[in-house]
Amino acid sequence: MPSRQPSPSFPSVTEDNLLTLLWETASIALCITDEQGNLVSVNAAYLKLYGGLASEVLGQHFTTVLLGVGESQQSQSYEGQMQCKNGEVRDLQVTIAPLHSENRNLQLMTLVDITERKRLGRALQHSEQRLEKLAAHIPGTLYQFCLSREGKFYFPYISLGIAEIAELDAATVIADAQSLLSLVHPDDWAELEESIVLSAQTLHPWKWEGRCITPSGKVKWVQGASRPELHADGSIVWDGWLMEITDRKQTNAALLERSRLATLCAKVGAILGQGGNLETILQECTRTLVVYLNAKGVKIWTFSSPTQPPQLQAVMGELAGECPAIGSEGMLASEFPAYPLIVDERLIGVLGIAEQEGFTDAVHHTLSWIANAIAVAIDRWWAREALLSRREGLLFRLASQIRNSLDLNTILNTAVQEIRSLLKIDRCHFLWCWPDLRSPTLTITHEASDANFPCWLGDYHLPNLEQMVERIQNLESWQIDDLSVFKNSSPQAACEVGLLSQGITAQLLLPLQTRSGQLGAIACIHFSGPRPWSDREVDLLQAVTNQLTLAIEQAELYALTRTDALRAQAQAQELKQALHKLQQTQAQLVQTEKMSSLGQMVAGIAHEINNPVNFINGNLLHASNYIEDLSELLTLYMQAYPNPASEITVKAQSIDLEFIQEDLPRILDSMRVGAERISQIVLSLRKFSRLDEAERKHVNLNEGIDNTLSILQHRLTSKTSPFAIQVIKKYSDLPAVECYAGQLNQVFMNILSNAIDALEEAYRQDYFRSDTTPTIWIYTQPISSHPNPDIEMPLDTVLIRIADNGIGIPDSIKKRLFDPFFTTKSVGKGTGLGLSISYQVVVERHGGSLECFSEPGQGAEFFIKIPISPIPVLPLE
Numbered sequence: 001m002p003s004r005q006p007s008p009s010f011p012s013v014t015e016d017n018l019l020t021l022l023w024e025t026a027s028i029a030l031c032i033t034d035e036q037g038n039l040v041s042v043n044a045a046y047l048k049l050y051g052g053l054a055s056e057v058l059g060q061h062f063t064t065v066l067l068g069v070g071e072s073q074q075s076q077s078y079e080g081q082m083q084c085k086n087g088e089v090r091d092l093q094v095t096i097a098p099l100h101s102e103n104r105n106l107q108l109m110t111l112v113d114i115t116e117r118k119r120l121g122r123a124l125q126h127s128e129q130r131l132e133k134l135a136a137h138i139p140g141t142l143y144q145f146c147l148s149r150e151g152k153f154y155f156p157y158i159s160l161g162i163a164e165i166a167e168l169d170a171a172t173v174i175a176d177a178q179s180l181l182s183l184v185h186p187d188d189w190a191e192l193e194e195s196i197v198l199s200a201q202t203l204h205p206w207k208w209e210g211r212c213i214t215p216s217g218k219v220k221w222v223q224g225a226s227r228p229e230l231h232a233d234g235s236i237v238w239d240g241w242l243m244e245i246t247d248r249k250q251t252n253a254a255l256l257e258r259s260r261l262a263t264l265c266a267k268v269g270a271i272l273g274q275g276g277n278l279e280t281i282l283q284e285c286t287r288t289l290v291v292y293l294n295a296k297g298v299k300i301w302t303f304s305s306p307t308q309p310p311q312l313q314a315v316m317g318e319l320a321g322e323c324p325a326i327g328s329e330g331m332l333a334s335e336f337p338a339y340p341l342i343v344d345e346r347l348i349g350v351l352g353i354a355e356q357e358g359f360t361d362a363v364h365h366t367l368s369w370i371a372n373a374i375a376v377a378i379d380r381w382w383a384r385e386a387l388l389s390r391r392e393g394l395l396f397r398l399a400s401q402i403r404n405s406l407d408l409n410t411i412l413n414t415a416v417q418e419i420r421s422l423l424k425i426d427r428c429h430f431l432w433c434w435p436d437l438r439s440p441t442l443t444i445t446h447e448a449s450d451a452n453f454p455c456w457l458g459d460y461h462l463p464n465l466e467q468m469v470e471r472i473q474n475l476e477s478w479q480i481d482d483l484s485v486f487k488n489s490s491p492q493a494a495c496e497v498g499l500l501s502q503g504i505t506a507q508l509l510l511p512l513q514t515r516s517g518q519l520g521a522i523a524c525i526h527f528s529g530p531r532p533w534s535d536r537e538v539d540l541l542q543a544v545t546n547q548l549t550l551a552i553e554q555a556e557l558y559a560l561t562r563t564d565a566l567r568a569q570a571q572a573q574e575l576k577q578a579l580h581k582l583q584q585t586q587a588q589l590v591q592t593e594k595m596s597s598l599g600q601m602v603a604g605i606a607h608e609i610n611n612p613v614n615f616i617n618g619n620l621l622h623a624s625n626y627i628e629d630l631s632e633l634l635t636l637y638m639q640a641y642p643n644p645a646s647e648i649t650v651k652a653q654s655i656d657l658e659f660i661q662e663d664l665p666r667i668l669d670s671m672r673v674g675a676e677r678i679s680q681i682v683l684s685l686r687k688f689s690r691l692d693e694a695e696r697k698h699v700n701l702n703e704g705i706d707n708t709l710s711i712l713q714h715r716l717t718s719k720t721s722p723f724a725i726q727v728i729k730k731y732s733d734l735p736a737v738e739c740y741a742g743q744l745n746q747v748f749m750n751i752l753s754n755a756i757d758a759l760e761e762a763y764r765q766d767y768f769r770s771d772t773t774p775t776i777w778i779y780t781q782p783i784s785s786h787p788n789p790d791i792e793m794p795l796d797t798v799l800i801r802i803a804d805n806g807i808g809i810p811d812s813i814k815k816r817l818f819d820p821f822f823t824t825k826s827v828g829k830g831t832g833l834g835l836s837i838s839y840q841v842v843v844e845r846h847g848g849s850l851e852c853f854s855e856p857g858q859g860a861e862f863f864i865k866i867p868i869s870p871i872p873v874l875p876l877e
Helices: 015-025 044-050 115-137 162-166 170-175 186-202 246-273 278-293 361-403 408-423 463-473 491-501 535-567 569-594 606-640 646-655 657-689 701-711 741-764 834-845
Strands: 029-033 039-042 076-083 089-100 105-113 141-147 153-158 206-213 219-230 236-244 297-302 311-317 338-343 346-354 427-434 441-449 458-460 478-480 506-513 519-526 697-699 726-730 737-739 775-783 797-804 849-854 860-867
Touching: 029 044, 039 044, 044 105, 089 115, 141 162, 153 170, 162 170, 162 236, 186 206, 219 246, 246 278, 246 361, 278 297, 278 311, 278 361, 338 361, 346 361, 408 427, 408 441, 408 519, 408 535, 427 463, 441 463, 463 491, 463 506, 463 519, 506 535, 519 535, 606 657, 646 657, 697 701, 701 741, 701 775, 701 797, 737 741, 737 860, 741 775, 741 797, 741 834, 741 860, 834 849, 834 860
Parallel strands: 726 775
Antiparallel strands: 029 039, 029 105, 076 089, 089 105, 141 153, 141 236, 206 219, 219 236, 297 311, 297 346, 338 346, 427 441, 427 519, 441 458, 478 506, 506 519, 697 737, 775 797, 797 860, 849 860
């Protein structure tokens, strides 16, 4: 074992030596002052703190070095500062204690350097202030939640943001945690309690979303999250945040509903777009509505005619009640929400829905759109069935000719020839579009036109064709019924003006794009006046365009297949796949042909009807004379040969010869009456529309009003309804007015139609008393526009007043009466353009004025003022 080291020996220490040793080795700065406060002794720690020598401080008054320390004989403690030799100021904790010597009163001063502690304290205080400021400005609130070992809970800290969330100040919550927890929604309390218990048991992070009810009664959604920490005393403290998410919840709910409704609309649109039996389509629609709206049941009724009872076409789920009667504003009077199926102001059916829960406004709006879409689909299906026998043969022949040829020239030649013949237009051509950015080019490769028209085949680089190129690139159809309206248009209509300069009066352009990206278009051109393109014609031509696109793709695919086959026999497998794809395309084309009749065309304009009618009228007299001569000749034969051959006798009995001789003159008379009626209708339409008067003419406006009333006569009186409208006309002798007669007739038509609509609505609402007759008053008179009526001035204006005794127009509606697209009518009954266009015709086209005077319950009256002589006005576009 190692030897033990000897213990160190210490010299003997006296009491004075010990005090001196402690004074010099103390780590705390010490100093002694005399009665005058002068420093008489300092230790080494003091000199180290001061940073100088004893000779520099001894004899000086202690206040020259120690700042903020007062003189006193009492024992006390201060916080002061020392001015060090290098100029630095140190924070000190100063303790002064009196020392009693034999004949002197001394003071012992203990100096503890607290500079670093003070700095850390100030930094901590600044950090706390920054934290509090940060907590006050972040969304939501920060908190500390404590659960003691005994099961008591409280909030040691919660930021000021709790006031905005829970309408409670932070002090209240810290004082009483129950004040906050009691706001939790009763339905969400169990979930909150379970989440806290689980987090306390597992010390896993706590997350929760739920509702609270504030003291003011508001229901808010809140979200919270925190991390638990187990302390040594057994308590658990959660540090976390709480945030209101009501807006986000509402937004998510609205987005989910919009997404659901958008999906519903897409589903219904896809169902209506597919082919098949109408009942199957409607049944699938009802099933989809039940699934997506969680409805009890859905039914769809249709009206084959106004006089026939409704027919139930489709039903799904539970739905009681018969077909409801139509109420106001498109909603139907029934025990469940019902929506009319209306097309062109014709009621063709009803959609009824039994709700599981109340529907929101967004659902009602969506159902109105769906009802309109179903109505259009039903109407198109009926129209397709009605036109199938007349159109299917022609379309099938066109499609067969296209399908049976793989030569592109043959396909395009066949298409333009058949389209021109089908639509009875002046010219039809096919063009390719090359949208080069520097010089866009349109190349007409195939055309069909009258021999008198010049050939347009070739390339065109005209700058004013950029708009047409842009439409073809965007695959937008371009329909212009009357190009003459662009005669004096602004430079923005350069393309229309350019077409007009070529003699074109109407145009319909339908673009197409092949799978290879090539752009083309079919253009239908008219030179002999306006040519309205009906929706059914556009739909029909669109079907032909789709077939033509498939045929072009078929030709391209065939050409590509031949090229590949010639290049290499090694690509035989690839050629086989291409041919298989070609067969699929052909099968798709055949299927498309069956769906090709997409609408009914309204063929011809008024003057086009006159020619065949005049032909019929001109030949009916000759046909009558010929038949009378043949009848007399037949009678002579029967008298001369009373016993004809058996074959003649059998034939005469089989055709009922005697009945034919009696009925044939009556048939001719009926044909004559029908032809005369057609002539009268054509004459009335020509007078109304003034097709032969595109420029200003001197006309009698009284005659224009009478022609308009003639057109509307079927709405004024009805043979099948007790409702009839009385028209009281009080005309004055009017001077001839130089105007656009057709446009003014349209104004009269719009205002009179609105008056009839208002009276019909009032009748449906039982507005009229038994002694009141629905009436329209029409007044005309020439007036002077001079502001002083006492001064006689030349008559320069014609005033037309049209009034009714309906229910009137509220001020809120009257303010927007002439706004475009504003209408109070239900979906499918109005576009909101009638009065807006009328205002433009009267004010902008003729320089007149159009005003409406009405009060609820007092009917409505329109004042139309037209200058007798034209004044400079803006062109009506």
